[in-house]
Amino acid sequence: MPDSTRVRELLHRYLSARIPLIVIRTIEPNRALELLSSCASQLGTMAYYEYTRTEGIRDLMSGKSVLDEPSLHAALDHARTTFKARINANFVFSDVEEIDQESTTSRHLAEMVRLAESHQGSIILISSAPVWSGLGRLGISVELDLPSAEELAEVLGAMVEDHRGLVDIQWQYDDLRQASEILSGITEMEAINVLATMLAKGKLVPDDLPELSEFKDRIFGDLSGLQRIPLRGEYEVGGLTNLRRWLALREQAMRMDLSHTSFHPPRGVLLVGIPGCGKSLSAKAIATQWNLPLYRLDMAGILGMYVGQSESQLREALATADRVAPCVLWIDEIEKALATGPGDSGTSRRLLGQFLFWLQESTSKVFLVATANEIQSLPPELTRKGRFDEVFFVDLPNASDREEIIRLYFRRYLDHDVAPGLTADLVSLTDGFSGSEIDAVIHDLGLDAQAGGGGLPGDEQIRAHFRNVLPFSKSNPEDIASLRAWGQSRCIPAGDPIDGSAPVGGRRVVLSD
Amino acid sequence: MSLSAGGSAYEIWVGTLRAWAEDPHTSLDHLPPLDERSFSPDTYSRLMTHLVRSVEASSRRGVDALSSAFQHSTTPAELEVALVAVRPVLARRTQLVRHPSLPEPVRQTLEDAMRRELERAQQQIEDDLRRQGAGGRLDTDHLDRMLHVVRENRLTVVLERSYADAAGRLEVAPLPLVDRADAPPTRRFRPRRVVSAHSTED
Numbered sequence: 001m002p003d004s005t006r007v008r009e010l011l012h013r014y015l016s017a018r019i020p021l022i023v024i025r026t027i028e029p030n031r032a033l034e035l036l037s038s039c040a041s042q043l044g045t046m047a048y049y050e051y052t053r054t055e056g057i058r059d060l061m062s063g064k065s066v067l068d069e070p071s072l073h074a075a076l077d078h079a080r081t082t083f084k085a086r087i088n089a090n091f092v093f094s095d096v097e098e099i100d101q102e103s104t105t106s107r108h109l110a111e112m113v114r115l116a117e118s119h120q121g122s123i124i125l126i127s128s129a130p131v132w133s134g135l136g137r138l139g140i141s142v143e144l145d146l147p148s149a150e151e152l153a154e155v156l157g158a159m160v161e162d163h164r165g166l167v168d169i170q171w172q173y174d175d176l177r178q179a180s181e182i183l184s185g186i187t188e189m190e191a192i193n194v195l196a197t198m199l200a201k202g203k204l205v206p207d208d209l210p211e212l213s214e215f216k217d218r219i220f221g222d223l224s225g226l227q228r229i230p231l232r233g234e235y236e237v238g239g240l241t242n243l244r245r246w247l248a249l250r251e252q253a254m255r256m257d258l259s260h261t262s263f264h265p266p267r268g269v270l271l272v273g274i275p276g277c278g279k280s281l282s283a284k285a286i287a288t289q290w291n292l293p294l295y296r297l298d299m300a301g302i303l304g305m306y307v308g309q310s311e312s313q314l315r316e317a318l319a320t321a322d323r324v325a326p327c328v329l330w331i332d333e334i335e336k337a338l339a340t341g342p343g344d345s346g347t348s349r350r351l352l353g354q355f356l357f358w359l360q361e362s363t364s365k366v367f368l369v370a371t372a373n374e375i376q377s378l379p380p381e382l383t384r385k386g387r388f389d390e391v392f393f394v395d396l397p398n399a400s401d402r403e404e405i406i407r408l409y410f411r412r413y414l415d416h417d418v419a420p421g422l423t424a425d426l427v428s429l430t431d432g433f434s435g436s437e438i439d440a441v442i443h444d445l446g447l448d449a450q451a452g453g454g455g456l457p458g459d460e461q462i463r464a465h466f467r468n469v470l471p472f473s474k475s476n477p478e479d480i481a482s483l484r485a486w487g488q489s490r491c492i493p494a495g496d497p498i499d500g501s502a503p504v505g506g507r508r509v510v511l512s513d
Numbered sequence: 514m515s516l517s518a519g520g521s522a523y524e525i526w527v528g529t530l531r532a533w534a535e536d537p538h539t540s541l542d543h544l545p546p547l548d549e550r551s552f553s554p555d556t557y558s559r560l561m562t563h564l565v566r567s568v569e570a571s572s573r574r575g576v577d578a579l580s581s582a583f584q585h586s587t588t589p590a591e592l593e594v595a596l597v598a599v600r601p602v603l604a605r606r607t608q609l610v611r612h613p614s615l616p617e618p619v620r621q622t623l624e625d626a627m628r629r630e631l632e633r634a635q636q637q638i639e640d641d642l643r644r645q646g647a648g649g650r651l652d653t654d655h656l657d658r659m660l661h662v663v664r665e666n667r668l669t670v671v672l673e674r675s676y677a678d679a680a681g682r683l684e685v686a687p688l689p690l691v692d693r694a695d696a697p698p699t700r701r702f703r704p705r706r707v708v709s710a711h712s713t714e715d
Binding site: 069070071072073105108167 | 590593594596597600665666708
């Protein structure tokens with residue numbers, strides 16, 4: 001969509017060409033009027049008047065009142081007289097109701113446009129909705145998109161500079177640019193409101209940047225289809241060296257200003273692997289590490305019961321993601337909605353097409369972290385190179401990973417370190433355990449300890465708890481083998497192979513609050 | 514239509530008023546100044562009677578135009594168009610009652626009478642709409658919007674405007690006074706300045 005510079009150029013040409021009706025589609029009438037004022041100052045031989053419900057008719061440039069009456073039709077009557085008396089008059093109307101369909105107002109306007117055309121006049125309509133085709137066909141329409149990050153940086157930068165000396169401002173150029181990127185997707189007025197609210201604290205520091213996302217969420221209110229995930233703790237992903245190395249490079253790309261290059265922002269990753277191995281945690285860790293808000297798209301929740309409802313809800317959710325960008329978008333168990341099969345009446349295939357289109361075409365900084373457990377049901381279109389930036393396979397934790405996880409959860413739930421003699425036994429006993437299974441066992445131990453007065457359970461009791469658990473990898477070895485076989489041929493290992501037994505590399509997730 | 518200015522002041526006034534009562538587009542530009550002392554009391558009284566009759570004819574036209582406006586307006590937009598369309602009819606009366614050739618006391622009396630009449634008509638229109646609402650012919654939302662239109666396009670506005678021609682149209686928008694060729698683009702927003710406890714008013 002054209003940015004404001006392009007729109008200004010177009011408006012200049014339309015006004016010069018004396019197009020009798022110019023429709024500016026925007027939700028920001030003030031920005032449109034500003035562009036028109038800019039054009040008017042260059043095409044100064046013509047007269048420009050603006051009508052609003054609150055002010056009546058005013059001279060566009062001087063703001064001087066011409067007709068202090070709120071009635072639209074009185075304003076049109078006034079315009080009629082002026083058009084008849086003078087050539088090259090321009091009347092700008094905003095906030096006009098009932099012009100999206102055939103109505104008394106739209107027909108009246110159409111008559112006025114014809115009158116304007118016969119006197120080289122122009123009517124400029126600023127509208128957030130499309131106008132009735134019978135009216136729209138008499139002129140030309142142009143869409144003014146929300147301000148780009150660069151435009152916001154200009155506006156916010158001016159405001160920040162205006163407050164230097166009055167407020168303790170520690171933002172540098174990069175902070176301002178990042179703030180503008182975070183706030184892109186909202187109107188100029190909303191961005192000014194957010195920044196003014198931040199400034200009202202009395203200081204502006206780089207640590208304030210995450211707060212901008214919260215303000216943005218409040219502006220959007222109900223984030224249709226998306227759930228904001230609060231990142232309270234400090235999530236840290238250990239191991240997964242390949243993934244971490246790859247992410248470090250993408251983090252730079254997410255922060256870079258790519259608007260004047262031919263590069264697109266990173267699209268995201270697909271994490272497949274064994275259940276409970278921290279794929280979801282990785283999404284949280286990435287958002288935390290990159291200082292971006294995390295939103296979850298529940299694919300199962302997208303599915304609706306009526307024809308077309310699922311597609312509509314997915315479209316809305318993805319549009320919302322574009323608006324809240326930059327962000328990390330976490331899609332858990334992506335296969336739940338996109339797995340295609342003979343029994344789904346085509347809905348999944350349409351959802352897949354819609355999703356792939358968005359993945360391909362979206363230029364907003366939405367970093368997608370999709371996870372999948374039932375990888376066999378993933379359609380091949382989704383995993384081919386070029387869709388996601390990369391597909392990583394996350395395997396079971398190896399021995400050293402398990403030791404670290406055991407220590408972590410002992411400290412968290414039992415408030416103790418593992419006894420030195422016990423560690424090796426537990427590492428051995430947890431062979432084939434996923435991180436979440438280790439978490440669950442130690443959590444139970446902690447609950448038992450609380451119920452028993454808070455004392456540390458005996459070593460034998462601890463061993464017994466682990467022995468009593470049959471991990472998923474043992475109960476479903478064929479599933480694990482199948483997952484690994486799939487991953488080996490299609491994915492990059494998320495970590496470096498350590499145990500030799502692991503076919504596609506090990507992983508280690510360390511969660512610490 | 515323009516009458517010859519060849520007759521006496523009385524003849525010109527009476528002829529013009531009669532013509533104007535029939536055709537409100539009749540020009541009033543040539544009417545000579547009236548002065549009570551120029552006429553005998555009877556003559557002046559007869560002239561005032563002609564004036565009042567013409568004003569009453571204009572008033573009837575205004576009432577007819579308003580009635581028609583209401584009969585044919587079912588939506589707020591239609592009503593707004595109709596109310597604006599009535600203005601030229603009412604404006605012609607304004608042009609007569611404010612005619613500079615009339616003595617000031619006469620002008621004031623006629624204008625006061627016109628204002629009272631328009632205010633009464635405005636009230637009647639609003640009452641009529643409310644009655645329609647109470648009778649269930651208009652739902653609350655529709656009633657509110659119609660009332661809003663009627664108030665926004667109040668009839669007395671014709672007394673607040675100046676009218677340029679015999680058609681009773683509003684004046685043409687004035688040409689800009691400033692040379693915009695070198696004017697900088699206008700910012701729509703005043704720069705926002707955060708207010709602190711220590712801020713002072715400029």
